[in-house]
Amino acid sequence: MENIYLDVNKLLTYGLHINIIVALRGYGKTYGTKKFAINRHIKHGEEFIYIKRHRQDLSAENLASFFNSVSKEFPDHQFSIKGKTFYCDGNIIGRAIPLSQWQKLKSTEFPNVTSIIFDEFIKEKDLSHYLPNEVESFLNLLDTIVRNRENFWVFMIGNAVTMANPYFMYFKLFPKKGQEIYRKGEFLVNIPKAHIFQEYRKNTAMGRIMAGTQYEKFSLYNEWKNDGEAFIEKRTPNSKYVATFNSQGREVGLWYDKHMNLLYLSSKHNKNYKNYYVTEKQYYEEGRTLVKNFKQEYHCLKLGNAFLKGQLRFDDIYTREIGYDLLKELKVQ
Numbered sequence: 001m002e003n004i005y006l007d008v009n010k011l012l013t014y015g016l017h018i019n020i021i022v023a024l025r026g027y028g029k030t031y032g033t034k035k036f037a038i039n040r041h042i043k044h045g046e047e048f049i050y051i052k053r054h055r056q057d058l059s060a061e062n063l064a065s066f067f068n069s070v071s072k073e074f075p076d077h078q079f080s081i082k083g084k085t086f087y088c089d090g091n092i093i094g095r096a097i098p099l100s101q102w103q104k105l106k107s108t109e110f111p112n113v114t115s116i117i118f119d120e121f122i123k124e125k126d127l128s129h130y131l132p133n134e135v136e137s138f139l140n141l142l143d144t145i146v147r148n149r150e151n152f153w154v155f156m157i158g159n160a161v162t163m164a165n166p167y168f169m170y171f172k173l174f175p176k177k178g179q180e181i182y183r184k185g186e187f188l189v190n191i192p193k194a195h196i197f198q199e200y201r202k203n204t205a206m207g208r209i210m211a212g213t214q215y216e217k218f219s220l221y222n223e224w225k226n227d228g229e230a231f232i233e234k235r236t237p238n239s240k241y242v243a244t245f246n247s248q249g250r251e252v253g254l255w256y257d258k259h260m261n262l263l264y265l266s267s268k269h270n271k272n273y274k275n276y277y278v279t280e281k282q283y284y285e286e287g288r289t290l291v292k293n294f295k296q297e298y299h300c301l302k303l304g305n306a307f308l309k310g311q312l313r314f315d316d317i318y319t320r321e322i323g324y325d326l327l328k329e330l331k332v333q
Helices: 008-012 029-044 099-105 134-146 166-171 195-202 205-209 214-219 298-308 317-329
Strands: 018-022 047-052 079-082 085-088 091-098 113-119 153-158 181-184 187-190 240-247 250-257 262-266 276-278 312-314
Touching: 008 018, 008 029, 029 047, 029 085, 029 091, 029 113, 029 153, 047 134, 091 099, 099 134, 113 134, 134 166, 195 205, 240 298, 240 317, 250 298, 250 317, 262 298, 262 317, 298 312, 298 317, 312 317
Parallel strands: 018 153, 018 187, 047 091, 047 113, 113 153, 240 276, 262 312
Antiparallel strands: 079 085, 085 091, 181 187, 240 250, 250 262
């Protein structure tokens, strides 16, 4: 049965440092990376870092079951957890670190850490949020851990929520639909098809429960949950630039075509334009306008009303993701 699940060692044959695994649920993303890290400790004395976004994600309650499943692979070893430190046979094997607290670790050394697991790096559509400048926070933490070493592997694991996530956008990672292995520089993106596992899971109780649902497409067939083509449309040549918006440090331009009566949010923007709106105080500076509600300012009102009337378009899924966050920050409902 084991061969139907994720094979971490196979991914490492590509020889890249950043291994992004976006796989269907139950395929063994977390299990496989934990098993790999434990094996490295038992055989070579190496350690791992386990990252999640927020401090509450690594509460004692959440960490208590960390070894429950994978410990069965190592019956001759004893695992324990004290605070956010993991132990194997009484020796430190790893540590859990919330990405939100990376600054507290800037002077800490991790010479024995070779495996870095970032779990749920793509956030689900829940009440949680990406951190401000999250990708650079991650890079700061990674730099603290590995410094100038070459002997490390990063495993960024998540579900197929959207390709319009901060990491794909920051590093300009654009895997094509149906592409199982995508490589760029030090990055490998694995979006496994996992046909054998899919057939197996379809015949489980959970597989039968979700059969024929939208959840099945996301969970079993690994279809990108939020990446449909709704409202994706390139702006027209006649559209005119009207404003710049800043959402969580991400800038987009607002364009208007009066003949089509459509507004377009586009990645093409003018950061020095006179009509510049920010939704968070940390991005405010002279010449910009801080807004908390779309009804406060003329161009924000135009943007909000266009969305509510179905007259707002986005030039790609990445801009749409930013646009939806912006509309939420402006309290457009």
